[in-house]
Amino acid sequence: MSEERTKAGGGSIHERIGLIYAWALLIAVFLVAKPAVFGSFNIYASILGGQSAVVMLTLALIVPLAAGEFDLSAAAMLALSAMIVAVLNVDMGVPVGLAILAALAVSIVVGTVNALLVIRLGIGSLITTLGMATLLQGIVRWISDSRTIYGISDGLVGAVLKWRIFGIAPSFYYTLILCVVLWYVFTRTPFGMKLLFVGRGPEIARLNGVAVDRVRMGALISSSFIAALAGVIYAGTSGAADPVSGFSLLLPAFAGAFLGSTAITPGRFNPWGSLFGMYFLATGITGLVTIGAPSFVQDLFYGGALIVAVATAQLLRRWRARRA
Amino acid sequence: MIDAARVTSVPALRIEGMSKSFGSALVLDGVSLELARGEILGLLGHNGSGKSTLIKCLAGFHRPDHIGRIELNGAPTTADAVGTGRRIGFVHQDLGLVNGLTILENFLLTHRQALSGVTIPWTQLRASVGAALRRFGLDFPLDASVDGLSQADRCLIAVVRAVETLGGQAQGQILVLDEPTPFLPAAGVAKLFALMRSFTGSGGSIVFVAHDIDEVLEITDRIVVLRDGRRVAGFDTRSAGRDAIIEAIVGRTLQHHHVRRGDDVRLRRDGLWQIDALAGAGVTACSFSLAAGEILGVTGLIGSGAANVPELLAGARQARSGTLRRVGNGAPVEIDLARTPLRELMAHNVFLLPDDRLRKSGVGELTLAENLALPALPRFTRALRLLRAPLRRHVEAVVKSSGAVPAEPDMPLHSFSGGNQQKALVAKWLALAPRILALSEPTQGVDVGSRQAIYAAIEEAARGGAAVVCYSSDAGELEQICDRVLIFSGGQVIAELAGDDISKDAIISATLGTTGPGEQDVTKQGERA
Numbered sequence: 001m002s003e004e005r006t007k008a009g010g011g012s013i014h015e016r017i018g019l020i021y022a023w024a025l026l027i028a029v030f031l032v033a034k035p036a037v038f039g040s041f042n043i044y045a046s047i048l049g050g051q052s053a054v055v056m057l058t059l060a061l062i063v064p065l066a067a068g069e070f071d072l073s074a075a076a077m078l079a080l081s082a083m084i085v086a087v088l089n090v091d092m093g094v095p096v097g098l099a100i101l102a103a104l105a106v107s108i109v110v111g112t113v114n115a116l117l118v119i120r121l122g123i124g125s126l127i128t129t130l131g132m133a134t135l136l137q138g139i140v141r142w143i144s145d146s147r148t149i150y151g152i153s154d155g156l157v158g159a160v161l162k163w164r165i166f167g168i169a170p171s172f173y174y175t176l177i178l179c180v181v182l183w184y185v186f187t188r189t190p191f192g193m194k195l196l197f198v199g200r201g202p203e204i205a206r207l208n209g210v211a212v213d214r215v216r217m218g219a220l221i222s223s224s225f226i227a228a229l230a231g232v233i234y235a236g237t238s239g240a241a242d243p244v245s246g247f248s249l250l251l252p253a254f255a256g257a258f259l260g261s262t263a264i265t266p267g268r269f270n271p272w273g274s275l276f277g278m279y280f281l282a283t284g285i286t287g288l289v290t291i292g293a294p295s296f297v298q299d300l301f302y303g304g305a306l307i308v309a310v311a312t313a314q315l316l317r318r319w320r321a322r323r324a
Numbered sequence: 325m326i327d328a329a330r331v332t333s334v335p336a337l338r339i340e341g342m343s344k345s346f347g348s349a350l351v352l353d354g355v356s357l358e359l360a361r362g363e364i365l366g367l368l369g370h371n372g373s374g375k376s377t378l379i380k381c382l383a384g385f386h387r388p389d390h391i392g393r394i395e396l397n398g399a400p401t402t403a404d405a406v407g408t409g410r411r412i413g414f415v416h417q418d419l420g421l422v423n424g425l426t427i428l429e430n431f432l433l434t435h436r437q438a439l440s441g442v443t444i445p446w447t448q449l450r451a452s453v454g455a456a457l458r459r460f461g462l463d464f465p466l467d468a469s470v471d472g473l474s475q476a477d478r479c480l481i482a483v484v485r486a487v488e489t490l491g492g493q494a495q496g497q498i499l500v501l502d503e504p505t506p507f508l509p510a511a512g513v514a515k516l517f518a519l520m521r522s523f524t525g526s527g528g529s530i531v532f533v534a535h536d537i538d539e540v541l542e543i544t545d546r547i548v549v550l551r552d553g554r555r556v557a558g559f560d561t562r563s564a565g566r567d568a569i570i571e572a573i574v575g576r577t578l579q580h581h582h583v584r585r586g587d588d589v590r591l592r593r594d595g596l597w598q599i600d601a602l603a604g605a606g607v608t609a610c611s612f613s614l615a616a617g618e619i620l621g622v623t624g625l626i627g628s629g630a631a632n633v634p635e636l637l638a639g640a641r642q643a644r645s646g647t648l649r650r651v652g653n654g655a656p657v658e659i660d661l662a663r664t665p666l667r668e669l670m671a672h673n674v675f676l677l678p679d680d681r682l683r684k685s686g687v688g689e690l691t692l693a694e695n696l697a698l699p700a701l702p703r704f705t706r707a708l709r710l711l712r713a714p715l716r717r718h719v720e721a722v723v724k725s726s727g728a729v730p731a732e733p734d735m736p737l738h739s740f741s742g743g744n745q746q747k748a749l750v751a752k753w754l755a756l757a758p759r760i761l762a763l764s765e766p767t768q769g770v771d772v773g774s775r776q777a778i779y780a781a782i783e784e785a786a787r788g789g790a791a792v793v794c795y796s797s798d799a800g801e802l803e804q805i806c807d808r809v810l811i812f813s814g815g816q817v818i819a820e821l822a823g824d825d826i827s828k829d830a831i832i833s834a835t836l837g838t839t840g841p842g843e844q845d846v847t848k849q850g851e852r853a
Contacts, residue, residue: 190701190710197698200687207640207684208699209670267689 015316019263019273019309023280030287037290041167049161049169051282053078053237054249056175056230058256058278059182060223062269065257066186067219068199069125073114074227075253076136077107079246081231083140085156086149086241096153104228110136111224115217125220133250140243148242152235160236171233175275178226182271195219196268255306256281262313281305334398336361336498336529337412341392342403344377351377352388353553359498364520364530366544366561368537370573370832371797374553375533379502382406383414397496410436412498413486417506417626419478421470427481428453428466434489456488460519476512479504480519487523494528502533506627517543535625537569537836551575574832595651597760597791602646602661605632608815609645614760619782619792621802624812625835631679633812634762634795638676639666648674648760670699672760675753679764679795681742685749688738692728693719695737696752703756718755726751727777743774750781758790765796779805799831811835 014021030038037043057078064071081103088099110132117128154162160171186192197205198215206212235241256278257269264273284301337359344352352374359365369375380386384407391403396411406412421430428446431453432438438449450466457464462480470478483501490497501520505513520530520543534540540547540561547559549572557572597614606629614620624630635641637648639661646661657672666676678684686695696719697704704715723731728744728751737745746767753761766782767775782805786792796802802809809826811819811834819834 188710188712189708190705191708193694193697193701193710196690196694197687200690201683203684204687205698207666207676207678209667209702210698211667 015266015313016264018312019259019276019280022309023276023283026280026284026287030283030291033287033291038287043286043290045164045168047279047282047286048172050171050237051279051286052169052171052175053230053234054253054282055256055275055278056178056233057227057249057253058260058274059175059178059271060226060230061253061257062260062271062274063182063195063222063226064125064216064219065261066195066199066269067216068202069118069216069219071114071129071220071223071227072126072250073110073129073132073136074223075247075250076133076140077110077224077227078231078234078249079140079241079243080110080136081107081228082235082241082246083144083149083231083243085232085235086152087143089153089156090149090151096156100156100232103232104225107224107228108221111221112217114224115220118220119213119216129220133247137247140246144241144243146243148240150240152239152241154239156232156236157239160233161239171237174229174233178229179271179275186271191215191218252281252302253278255302259306259309262309266313267317277309334361335359335395336363336397336496337531338393338395339391340394341390342378342381342388342394343390344374344381344386344388351553352381354390354392355550355553355555356392357548357555359529359531360545361496361529362524362527363546364524364532364544366540366547367531367533367550368535368540368547368569368573369550370799372552373550373573375550376502377553378550379414379500379531379533382412382500396498410489412500413490414500415479415482415486415502415504417503419482419504421478421482423471424469426467426469427464427473430470430481431485431488434485436489453488456484460484460522462519474512476508476515479508479512479516483516483519483523487528494523494526497528498531499523499528500531500533503535503626505534505536505539506625513539535836537566540569541566549573570833570836573836574829598647598649598651599637600647600649602633602636602643603815604636604644604646604662605629605641606815607632607636607643607812610812610815610817612810612817614791614793616759616789616791617786618807619786619794619805621806621809621831622793622795622812623797623799623802623809623831623835628812628835629815630810630812631764631795631797634676634764634793635678636661637760637793638674638762639664639669640676640678673756673758674760675699675756675758675762677750677753677761677763677766679768681745681749681769682738686737686745689736691734692723692737692740692748693733696722696733696748699752700756722751722755723748725755726781741771741774742769743771743777746770747774747777747781750778754781754785754788757788758785761785761790761792763792763794765798766794767796767798767801775801799828799835802826802831803828 027038057074060074061071084103084106085096085099088094088102089096114125114129114132117123118125161169163170165173186195194205194210194215197208197210198212202212231246234246257274259277259281260274261267261269262273263276264270281302284305285298288297288301335358337357339355339357341354341356342352343350343354355374355378367375377386381388381403384404388403394401394403394406396406422433428450432444432449435449438444453466462484464477464481470481473481483499486499487494487497504516508516520532524530532540532544541564544561547561547564547569548555549557549569551573556575559569595616599614600611601609602611603609606627608629622630622633632641636643636646643661648659648661650657659669659672682688697715700715700718704711704718719733723733726747728740728748740748750766763782767778770778782792782794794802794806803826806826807822809821809831810817811821811831821830821834
């Protein structure tokens with residue numbers, strides 16, 4: 001009881017790692033269903049490496065979410081970033097390194113525009129970034145002539161996908177590094193604490209000397225920038241950029257972020273929780289595909305997992321509040 | 325039906341022996357009240373007199389612990405029935421109008437009949453609202469948004485709406501107007517009074533709660549004064565004298581426990597601050613000095629502007645004008661309060677403890693440690709990195725010095741009692757060596773024990789060389805801690821009490837006694853800004 005009360009955002013150790021239990025349970029179910037596939041390491045390596053772009057996108061979203069803002073343009077930014085890399089590298093022959101820098105530069109511009117609209121004009125981030133998402137989608141179609149562009153430089157594909165460390169593609173390690181960086185920022189820097197206060201009580205933050213607008217701006221630029229990084233990984237994973245599929249990652253990424261906020265530091269958006277949350281969802285989807293479930297089951301799983309997790313967290317919180 | 329002759333003699337509302345306590349504090353002690361048909365009854369009393377508790381009991385917001393008898397129009401009833409049955413119309417100070425909605429929609433909000441059907445009878449509603457307004461000689465475009473209306477018009481609409489919730493007829497009905505006037509210009513007050521007279525002229529009765537004695541003298545028929553939860557006086561307005569009313573409100577307080585007065589040893593250090601031409605948020609133009617080591621109280625009635633002085637001074641609200649200068653020894657400092665945000669004032673060690681603890685001071689669901697660390701972040705940052713161990717030591721020292729219990733920095737703030745929250749939040753600023761400490765209602769919602777601890781902490785800040793400005797609506801509090809008290813009215817300082825002149829009575833009298841009719845105009849206008 002006392003240890004439960006002493007940790008804010010708290011919960012017992014079991015609540016903190018409940019998501020990992022659920023993950024283990026899920027794997028156990030698939031092991032029973034398809035022992036040949038799920039008994040081998042390859043399937044896990046492919047989930048960890050192959051799904052890194054959407055995990056990164058989840059990590060992008062939690063920065064503004066912690067500050068109480070939404071970035072609905074993040075998935076579009078991912079798609080745009082992938083497409084910029086493809087168009088510059090494949091169509092225009094720009095070295096892939098420069099193409100990546102260009103994509104990242106564009107993301108900073110996009111994030112800044114989002115932030116200025118939200119802060120200077122006071123438009124809600126939900127509306128601003130919804131508009132921005134559609135706008136970026138248009139740009140993606142425009143610069144790609146709505147084609148899928150194949151043949152991105154092997155340099156990128158290699159760095160993201162080709163070689164293996166402990167049997168897992170490098171993209172997984174990039175995601176891990178990003179997660180560590182965000183964990184550091186969230187828990188070890190003043191910016192992380194300010195994010196938390198701006199998200200929970202912007203007026204309280206302001207009256208304690210926090211430059212609330214600057215924090216919001218930083219959050220929206222960060223999400224755009226991380227989404228662009230995810231776009232680079234996305235392009236590298238397939239060696240190509242298509243004008244459609246990136247956008248569909250938005251809702252799964254949000255699901256991962258909210259799912260993640262029920263774990264590790266329950267009640268707070270946190271990088272490790274998001275990483276586990278998104279990999280949990282990715283495992284479920286991959287598993288369902290592997291055992292031959294019809295595609296609508298994937299939607300049932302995404303939606304169901306999110307609702308169950310968030311409802312459970314809410315019930316636990318109430319139950320604790322009643323006992324306290 | 326009861327016969328007509330009897331109806332007129334039966335009071336609209338009769339309460340006998342209503343009591344209510346919160347914990348061990350008895351806030352209403354056997355209060356009795358009678359409201360005649362067609363009468364306007366003034367209900368007066370200073371903060372803590374039990375006035376608002378009485379109103380909240382009638383509104384069904386609190387349930388009285390004991391009530392001898394309650395009758396509506398001669399018929400015995402229960403407090404619950406009065407509270408839940410919408411037998412009395414209420415207009416509170418905030419008026420309860422929803423911005424962004426039209427006048428008609430605002431009427432709909434409180435119209436139970438119109439909301440109970442499947443569809444809303446718009447045509448019927450429009451007709452009845454129009455008729456209600458016309459009955460009081462008012463004419464507003466019903467489809468206009470309430471946002472654009474003047475404060476006076478909003479008030480009139482709120483009153484008519486309250487009458488509508490009672491069925492639209494004045495006869496035999498009761499309205500409670502809970503301090504509707506402090507934010508109205510004089511012309512608006514006149515319009516409201518005309519509306520009130522028209523309501524009572526048609527057989528309705530009104531309980532009028534106000535602080536402004538002149539208004540009460542002008543509009544009421546009788547006056548009841550509450551003090552310390554008891555009914556201490558009743559007056560017939562025509563024969564009541566101002567002084568007698570003030571005396572009834574203030575009472576004869578015998579205890580005299582001022583602790584720090586004439587303690588001028590502390591008035592030194594890096595000297596004196598001068599605040600000039602401070603204006604904005606209801607303060608029209610005020611200048612005053614503030615010595616390091618001094619505790620300066622600011623107070624006044626609602627709408628006097630005093631409540632906003634701490635936030636203006638600390639940069640939490642943008643002032644329209646004002647400079648803050650250091651005129652004593654040490655490096656000269658001059659700050660333009662109209663341009664300087666709170667964050668920059670904080671760099672000069674000007675700190676604010678706002679009044680609304682969990683909305684302005686600290687985030688309830690974050691930990692005590694996190695809340696205490698927030699303003700100290702700049703001091704514990706090196707190259708974007710948080711110096712966690714030193715920050716942790718700082719936070720633990722703050723918790724320890726605050727005396728907050730339990731001394732568990734990792735518990736969420738809202739799991740502490742109000743008093744312990746406030747002790748810690750005061751200590752948070754003290755630990756950062758304030759030069760100016762601006763406090764607003766520092767002991768609101770704080771238990772008696774913690775209150776003394778907070779006073780001690782404020783004293784300590786002053787002894788350490790801080791210049792303390794404290795707004796409080798509690799005169800007893802100001803008496804206990806202040807070296808000087810400024811009394812505000814109409815956005816200006818109208819009186820200053822210092823040294824032995826400071827007493828609870830003197831403070832209350834000064835806030836009440838000086839709003840003569842001549843000044844009323846200024847008072848009312850000032851607040852609109």
